[in-house]
Amino acid sequence: MSQLKTRLQALTLLDRAFNAMTDDEIAASVAALPDDHRTAIDDACGAREGGFTDPSARALAMRATAARGRMNGGLEQLCTLLTDPCLAKCIELLGDNSDNPTEEQLLKATPTLIDEFGLATTRLMIATSVAGEATAAEMLASLLRHHETLALPPATRVEVEVRPAPTADDETKARRRAAKERKQAEAAARRAQQQRAKHR
Secondary structure (H helix, E strand, O other), X not given: OOHHHHHHHHHHHHHHHHHOOOHHHHHHHHHOOOHHHHHHHHHHOOOOOOOOOOHHHHHHHHHHHHHHOOOOOHHHHHHXXXXXXXXXXXXXXXXXXXXXXXXXXXXXXXHHHHHHHXXXXXXXXXXXXXXXXXXXXXXXXXXXXXXXXXOOOOOOOOOOOOOOOOOOOHHHHHHHHHHHHHHHHHXXXXXXXXXXXXXX
């Protein structure tokens, strides 16, 4: 199988795992994240300063960002941030076997992961590892396709509003323009002062 085909299949699994999450599951996963991870997600999704305050607005923005980022890395970045604590726990449970676990070893760890993070986030963590080209990617992908618990539900088409990349609002633009003009004026004043100093 070509490397490109393998890559596309991995991204398809990741896309399916993310789209299979409900807004409530996304909100629960985000709520369990460290503050810096939540801030990074909000930044990636174009939130204004202070981040999202409405979980449903964040979920909508995340879905739009994921849809826009299937091929440019945005989907992977989002999913990596969202599943980082789950992955850390998985690595802890697997111990010395974390780099290349057997199916048996991974399945021994998954009940704890599901109990702590939920099935949807656990599936997403596994899909993120496949997209990240983990050593055990082939086995992980097989679990997402065939395992009675971990298998992803049938793919469904999720309609999301794919908004253009965030742009600054008028107030922000005005502040930036004023700051630029101030810097230009300061630079001009410095040049004038240097010229005067030369002619003394």
